Amino acid sequence: MKYEPIDLSKKFELFDEYWTPKLIAESNNQLVKLAKLKGELVWHTHEKEDELFFIVKGKLKLKFRDGEVVLKTGELFVVPAGKEHLPIALEESWVMLIEPASTLHTGDINEQRTVGIDEQEWI
């Protein structure tokens, strides 16, 4: 049987939209997603799910109500469940996200850019 690696760089070539997570793998009921980020999203919270960010390229600030963290290429951070956060891409950022299949990327906030899990596309 033929098995294929998932090459992140090639996957990122397949889309241009910002803030539109694409699905690339599933593992233990969690989805591995890629997203291109630019500018800022909205303050939101995932009540029950932790959200893992890994920066493939770029610089992403995560603002919290009590502080912030700036993530650069090759850096990782887990936003714990229940922690309100505002992602701000300080430059265009390519990000790998790992979170339960149920997680909405805008958490409790339904806004124009919210992409429901049913609409999230496998690439």
Added chain:
Amino acid sequence: MKYEPIDLSKKFELFDEYWTPKLIAESNNQLVKLAKLKGELVWHTHEKEDELFFIVKGKLKLKFRDGEVVLKTGELFVVPAGKEHLPIALEESWVMLIEPASTLHTGDINEQRTVGIDEQEWI
């Protein structure tokens, strides 16, 4: 409050042992681990847990009973639960693994290099 990114490169500088996963983060009851691999491990199976491999540097072959896949830097692969596999580092490889807290890196095989989860070290 001060939040710190987890810089994979810096974490990899903290250890030299091969086949000895180090813990760097937890997310949704899964552990994010870093390991340096060289040579081959043993055939083994994780009966209930998928295992996500992401190659930070190097070249890793995963042999299966019905095929194989070779993963290079920047590539990702999920070995599904129940699938017997033999990891072979074709060159020294630095790998990020994501798997449930309960997963043993040698699966059902307890061999000299098996590092129980209680002994896996946070770095």
